[in-house]
Amino acid sequence: MNGFAYWWHRTQPVDHAILIIGVLFLALPIWMIFASSGYPPEYLIQNGVQFWPGDQLIQTYDSVLHDRRGFTQQITATRMLMNSFILGIGFAVGKIVVSMMAAYAIVYFRFPLASLLFWLIFSTLLLPLEVRIIPSYKVVADLGLLNSYTGLIVPLIASATGTFFFRQFFRSVPEEILEAARLDGAGPWKFFIDILVPISKTMIAALFIIMFVVGWNQYLWPLLMTTNDDYVTIVYGIKSVMQNIDESRIPEYNRGFALAILALLPPIGVVLIFQKMFIKGLLESDK
Amino acid sequence: MARLELTNISKVFAGQTRAVDRVSLTVEDGEFVALLGPSGCGKSTLLRMIAGLETLTEGQVDLAGMRLDTVPPSKRDVAMVFQNYALYPHMTAFGNMAYALKNRGVTRDAIRVRVEQAAQLLQLTELLDRKPSQLSGGQRQRVAMGRALVREPQVFLFDEPLSNLDAALRGQMRVEIRQLQRTLRITSVFVTHDQIEAMTMADRLAVMNQGRLEQFGTPLEIYHRPATQFVASFIGSPPMNFLSPSLLPIPLPEGTVTVGIRPEHLTAEGAHRLPAGHCLLIEELGSEAIVHGQLPDNQMILVRVAGDHRRVIGDSVDVGFDVHHLHCFDAQGLRVEQ
Incomplete structure (x- = not known):
């Protein structure tokens, strides 16, 4: 194994670790928001933002997309x-x-x-x-x-x-x-x-x-x-x-x-x- | 009959010197004329004025008896091949060649027929679907030619089209362009700074310097009877020797200040001798060699000799010439007839 290849293999894990930390830093908050959207608001008030997705994910998104809300009760997320x-x-x-x-x-x-x-x-x-x-x-x-x-x-x-x-x-x-x-x-x-x-x-x-x-x-x-x-x-x-x-x-x-x-x-x-x-x-x- | 006539054309760029100074020349129908000169001599400007890309400050251009310089470029029946080809990068070779026809309202079928004909002539048939970035330099050059060709113009203009090609390809394209032009008999103007291109391709060539037309004639006329000292020095490689009249042992015509003689015309057998000098340097080219000699009063001369000359540096250079090979020039650099 020549010097360059050795150096390459040595540094690759370190490089990857840095990259993975960067990705986690950017992506984790988004993931936690996604996971938390599956809990009822009362639960979130008591226990804070959650890491594992709640069981009401589908319900939440369905209601957000289709229920009419807003000042006039007329507007959906769609x-x-x-x-x-x-x-x-x-x-x-x-x-x-x-x-x-x-x-x-x-x-x-x-x-x-x-x-x-x-x-x-x-x-x-x-x-x-x-x-x-x-x-x-x-x-x-x-x-x-x-x-x-x-x-x-x-x-x-x-x-x-x-x-x-x-x-x-x-x-x-x-x-x-x-x-x-x-x-x-x-x-x-x-x-x-x-x-x-x-x-x-x-x-x-x-x-x-x-x-x-x-x-x-x-x-x-x-x-x-x-x-x-x-x-x-x-x-x-x-x-x-x-x-x-x-x-x-x-x-x-x-x-x-x-x-x-x-x-x-x-x-x-x-x-x-x-x-x-x-x-x-x-x-x-x-x- | 596409006879192209330039009458007293001048171009003055805002506040600057004259880029082109009262040039008149006539390109006969089907003739191939090269505009030759050092860079900045106005040859490209002249060509661009024929194309309509520059306006004329003075003078007039006529094509086939009709005034051309008042017509907008798109309406002139003139096609141009650019130095960097100027192909449209987002169109295929076919699209590039078809574009002008499309703009002129030619029907789709007619376009196809004409482009395919041109492609066959230029051996581009296999490449019509490729974009310029997928073509080699020589192929791009051909597409640029094809784009000009499909329009079936009255005049072809070439702006140093070979200068971006490597030497081997340039030689090949030189022949191809010349053959194509002979076959099609389209009046052509070709701008170049390369004298070999000009000499080998053109029926007649126009040598320009500092905006002025120095001489207009066939390549051999220009080689054998240069009208000015500039033309004499610009045409021929290695360049002509210019000697002071006092070195020559014969009477010269009245008014001669400089005498020119080409390196190939200085021979051991010449009837009249130059003073003997010695050899400073020899450039060996295989089939021939160029000997750099120094005459008694520090005058340098170039002599072209056969490849088997066996001279070494320091040898004496003792050459002669024949009177009919001399070119005499007066104080203004104009030719003096003997």
Whole structure:
């Protein structure tokens, strides 16, 4: 056995131990929430968070998904998941579309003040939603978009980060590709759809992952925007379940935990699906 | 009849010197013309102006008797092969070749027929389903050619298409491109900085320097009768020797400041002798050798000799020349006729 192989075999268990500790550190709390969602809330109040799954797992999830709750007794977790999905997908797709088009204009068209405009867009990175939340709310309210998906999504989709990423990416596309496309008779629109969008596939997948998760986790904006239970998202829903102390009952921790687990699944799914595409795209791409 | 006429073309980039300076030349129908020059001489800019990728500052381009420079690039009947091929990375070889036709509204069946024809011509039939990243350099080069070919353009433009290939492949592609162009008889303009490419492929070649057209003629005209000292020094390898007239034992035409003579024209049998010098260095190439000699007043000369010369460093270099091999240039670097 040569030195390298010896060293490799020696260090592998240590490496693995470190990795396993890291995984446990991240995954154990989630497991405990999952396990605890199988107990009645009274039991959890008395005995704390549990390590082994309780016997009411199926009951809890069934009731969370199908029982109508909320202020108007009209909303199920299924509906909340759907709302979150619409918000997450609308948010991610909207951001990608808007920022790709903005970056396309900035990189490929010469117009007066182009770079000034770019830096103007870029500087809005410094202004998070929270800073402009009152004016944004006012605008949306005046447009009559409160309690609508449009009002939930549209004010959030302008993206300086996305524009910046796409700008950098477009600038790395060789100019000859544009020239070849021009000679091949592609106008600006065709070049964008036929050439630029397909070669940006990996960028799009990467941004989609990030943006979907950000959109899914939006809390403050949906909280302000929606007063109607029909538009409650799941992240906001968890909070309202935990706060539900009307009728002098204790908070339904098991339902809250179940909602948290349900809220985790779609982002994980999106990451898993797009990660594959993302890596595949990275390996294939050759500009 | 795709006769390409450039009249007094200039290109001035914003606030800079003239990249192209009043160039006029005519490419006859079916002719293969090479634009040759050192990097930065304006040859690529000239080509890009023909393609419509750059605007003209002055002058006019006509193709087949019609004004071309006012037509947008997509409407010009001109196809271009780029140095780095510029294939669309997400499309298959077929898709790359079909794209221009698709944009022109050619029917699906007609596209298939034309692409397959071109693929057969270029031996690409097996590779049509592959993406550019799955092709070798030479195969990508062929796809780029195919993309230009399927459009059946009036003019082919090549922008240093062989410079990314290795030497063996370059030699092979040189022959292939030339044969293809002969078969199809498509008017072609080929930009290169490699004189061997230009000499071996072109019907006529245009030598450019600092934006100006120095000489336009057949390869042999340019080799035998270079119009300027720049052309004389740029064409030929090893390069021409430039000597001061005082070294030569014969009367020279009025106004001559420099005399050029090619290394292959300095021989032991020459009718007139150069002063004897000594040998500083010998580059052995097998079939021949290049002798670097030093003449009495520190003038360096190159002499091309046969491979079995048996000279060693320090030997005397005693060579002669024939008058008709001399090239005389005046103070402006222009040729002086003898």
